[in-house]
Amino acid sequence: MSLASLIFYFFEAMAALSAISILFVRNVFYGALLLIVCLLCIAGIYVLAFAEFIAVTQILVYAGGILVLIIFGIMLTSRISGKPLMVTNRNWFAALLVGGFFFALLVTLFSKQEFSAGIAKTETHENMIQSIGILLMSDFILPFEIAGMLLLLALIGSAVTASFMKSKNEDVSR
Amino acid sequence: MFPVEHILYLSALLFSVGLMIVIIKRNAIVVLLGIELMLNASNLNMVAFNTLHPGLFSGQFFALFVIIVAVCETAVGLAIVLRVYRHYQTSVPDQITELKD
Numbered sequence: 047m048s049l050a051s052l053i054f055y056f057f058e059a060m061a062a063l064s065a066i067s068i069l070f071v072r073n074v075f076y077g078a079l080l081l082i083v084c085l086l087c088i089a090g091i092y093v094l095a096f097a098e099f100i101a102v103t104q105i106l107v108y109a110g111g112i113l114v115l116i117i118f119g120i121m122l123t124s125r126i127s128g129k130p131l132m133v134t135n136r137n138w139f140a141a142l143l144v145g146g147f148f149f150a151l152l153v154t155l156f157s158k159q160e161f162s163a164g165i166a167k168t169e170t171h172e173n174m175i176q177s178i179g180i181l182l183m184s185d186f187i188l189p190f191e192i193a194g195m196l197l198l199l200a201l202i203g204s205a206v207t208a209s210f211m212k213s214k215n216e217d218v219s220r
Numbered sequence: 221m222f223p224v225e226h227i228l229y230l231s232a233l234l235f236s237v238g239l240m241i242v243i244i245k246r247n248a249i250v251v252l253l254g255i256e257l258m259l260n261a262s263n264l265n266m267v268a269f270n271t272l273h274p275g276l277f278s279g280q281f282f283a284l285f286v287i288i289v290a291v292c293e294t295a296v297g298l299a300i301v302l303r304v305y306r307h308y309q310t311s312v313p314d315q316i317t318e319l320k321d
Contacts, residue, residue, distance in 0.1 A: 050222075051222045054222045054226075055222070055226075058226065058227075058230050061230060061234065062230060062233055062234070065233070065234050065237045065238075065257060066233075066237055068237070068241060068250075068253065068254075068257075069237065069240060069241060069244065074247055074249055074250055077250055077253055078249075078253065081253050081256065081257065084234070084257065084260075085256075085260060088260055088263075088264060091227065091230070091264065091267075092267055094222075095227065095267050095268060095270075095271050096271060096274075097267045097270065097271075097280050097283070099280065099284075100263075100267060100280050100283050100284060100287075103284060103287055104287065107287055107291055111291060112256065112290075112291065112294050115294060115295060115298055116249065116252070116253070116294070116298065118298075119249050119252075119298040119301060119302065120249060122302055122305070123249065123301065123302065123305045123311045131247070131249075133245050133246060133247040133250050134246050135244045135245060135246065136244065136246055137243050137244055138244060140243060141239075141240040141243035141244045142240070144239060144240070144243060145236040145237065145239050145240035145243075146236070148235070148236050148239060149232055149233060149235075149236035152228075152232035152235070152236070153229060153232055156225055156228045156229065156232065157225070161223070161224045161225060161272065177277070178277060178280070181277055181281070182281075186281050189281070189285055193285055193288045193289075196288065196289065196292055197288065197291070197292060199292075200291070200292035200293075200295050200296055201295070203296055203299070204295040204296050204298070204299035205299075207296065207299035207300060207302075207303050208298075208299040208302045208303060
């Protein structure tokens with residue numbers, strides 16, 4: 047077993063373990079931290095699958111953006127009493143049924159397919175960032191612009207939604 | 221090196237776990253975490269299939285735009301959770317049972 051595949055299986059095991067343990071952790075803050083561990087391991091898998099740009103984007107966006115956002119959300123929605131925000135579970139049976147059957151379905155579908163050889167060391171695109179930039183400005187210009195528009199809309203929308211405007215029936219004293 | 225199937229198995233596991241989190245947990249923020257997990261499982265599939273076609277970048281671009289949409293979804297979703305919390309003093313979706321004030 048080569049070093050690269052050893053690292054690959056390490057990342058896979060870490061991602062799977064941290065994702066499963068979100069199910070059993072009751073503190074929401076720990077859940078967010080476990081999610082970040084899982085997403086960073088997925089970024090490592092991206093690097094090993096020759097998608098470096100996606101890996102860097104994943105680290106920047108998730109560890110830098112979404113983690114901070116989610117932790118802000120947790121802090122703002124827990125009461126001031128100092129207790130951590132706990133979550134309760136329900137519907138274990140239904141969730142196990144749905145999740146287990148869906149996983150079994152996907153695994154049987156994937157195991158019936160024959161994919162060609164696997165991820166081998168292809169010829170190194172010596173300047174992958176450059177070709178991604180050129181493609182982003184030529185072939186993928188329309189989704190790029192729409193993504194920029196969507197980000198602006200989401201920024202304005204979330205700022206307006208979360209702003210401190212008093213609605214009519216809200217208590218002024220809080 | 222490692223086969224593509226193992227990435228696909230991991231993504232199947234992550235998607236099912238995300239689905240179970242959405243069903244099981246009773247807090248809106250944790251439900252958002254589960255949705256993030258499902259989006260990342262789909263991204264993993266796109267990158268895995270893109271490795272079968274070296275020289276093409278369509279899968280990676282799809283993954284990139286999925287990440288952008290996931291960011292927007294998280295921002296707007298957390299804003300709605302904050303707003304709902306400020307109004308109802310709870311972030312448990314089961315306790316929010318009335319539409320009007």
